[in-house]
Structure formats: C-alpha cells, structure tokens
C-alpha cells in the first residue's frame with residue numbers, strides 16, 4: 140500500500156532523514172521507534188506532503204505522491220494525526236471533525252456515517268460536540284485529533300506520538316483505541332514513545348537512529364531483541 144524508497148529530508152543544510160526505506164501492507168500496523176530527534180516526525184510530515192524530500196520516492200497505492208500537495212495526499216487516503224495534536228482550539232469538536240472531512244467528494248450520508256463511527260470510538264467527544272476544542276483535556280484533544288484524521292476515511296492512518304504527555308490512564312485508553320482500530324482492519328503507521336505498546340501492536344517495526352533505519356523486524360522480534368530492550372524498553 141505504501142512504499143518509501145530511500146527517502147531523504149533536510150532542514151536547510153541539516154539532513155534529518157538520511158535514506159529511509161520501508162513498506163506498509165494493507166491491514167498492517169507498522170511502527171517506527173527511536174529516540175528524540177531520530178527523524179520519525181520528519182518522516183511522517185514528508186509522507187503527508189508537509190515537507191518535500193530532497194531525494195527518494197513515496198509510492199502510495201501504486202502512484203508516486205512525494206511531489207503532491209498535502210491536501211491531494213489526504214484526498215488519496217493518507218491521513219495524519221500529528222505530534223502535539225494540533226486541533227483548532229477555538230473551533231468546536233464538531234467543527235474540527237467537519238474539517239477532517241473537507242477533502243471528501245462523496246455524499247453527506249457517508250460523512251455522517253463516519254462521523255458516527257468516529258464518535259462510537261470516542262463517546263466522550265459526542266458529549267462535547269459543541270465545546271470548543273481548546274477547553275478539552277489533553278487526552279480528549281488526542282481523541283479529537285485521531286477522530287479528525289478518521290473523518291477523511293483514510294486508507295492509511297498515520298499516528299505521531301498519540302500517547303505523548305498523557306496520564307497513565309489516558310495513555311492506556313489511547314493505546315487501546317489504536318488496538319481497536321487495528322482490530323477493525325485499519326492500516327496504521329504508528330510512531331509511539333511507548334515502545335513496549337507499539338511493538339506489541341506492530342506487524343512490522345523499524346528502529347530509527349539519526350535519520351537511518353538501523354534495525355527492522357516483526358513486533359515480537361524487536362520486543363525480544365537485546366539492544367532494543369536496553370535502548371527503548373528501559374532494561375539494564
């Protein structure tokens with residue numbers, strides 16, 4: 140479904156992503172793990188069309204997308220729930236969700252169906268439909284960011300640090316929702332600081348260090364890998 144080939148991305152003279160390749164197959168959860176500044180967010184922002192690669196290719200559903208504008212990439216079915224959530228704080232929950240559906244050309248009925256499906260996943264948002272997003276808790280804003288991404292009816296959902304900065308209970312709820320999305324068959328590219336949880340969900344996983352993939356395997360393989368356990372799972 141997604142093929143990233145030797146992707147390179149720079150901020151000015153500084154290369155943050157130095158030739159990354161991986162694939163995502165339909166129905167899979169693929170995770171990128173790595174420390175702060177490894178290049179995970181840069182990779183996702185490039186896949187979404189928010190950054191332009193200096194080299195490499197991104198093939199989505201058989202077509203190159205790395206030169207397309209962000210709105211066209213969303214329209215093709217690649218949705219992004221960004222690090223730091225970035226909901227529109229002065230808009231209501233409903234308005235934020237309506238914006239998530241802006242790229243769709245199908246009818247109001249399908250959009251209403253997805254609206255219901257998104258809110259079934261996050262019932263608390265249904266109760267807060269008319270509340271402005273800036274007054275939601277961090278966990279609720281994360282739910283809104285994910286629900287907003289789902290409103291584009293994505294073929295592939297990218298989640299960047301969905302549990303970051305949340306209380307342990309809220310973190311568990313968000314990660315349980317990612318598991319629920321996986322169970323529904325959603326294809327997901329996940330970046331998540333809770334490496335234990337991310338690897339537990341992942342069909343395939345890649346460790347990124349300073350802009351390069353240094354290790355790849357299935358979730359269970361990396362969970363059992365000594366260097367991963369030491370570096371990312373907090374073991375001595």
Ligand SMILES: Nc1ncnc2c1ncn2[C@@H]1O[C@H](COP(=O)(O)OP(=O)(O)O)[C@@H](O)[C@H]1O
Pocket residue numbers: 150153155173174175176177178179180181182
């Ligand atoms: N807007 C930016 N301008 C310049 N450098 C940036 C910018 N965003 C990120 N970087 C740098 O790019 C590298 C990768 O960052 P990032 O992709 O955010 O890593 P991660 O998401 O893995 O923590 C880091 O060295 C970071 O300092």
Ligand SMILES: [Mg+2]
Pocket residue numbers: 179180181222300
């Ligand atoms: Mg990041």
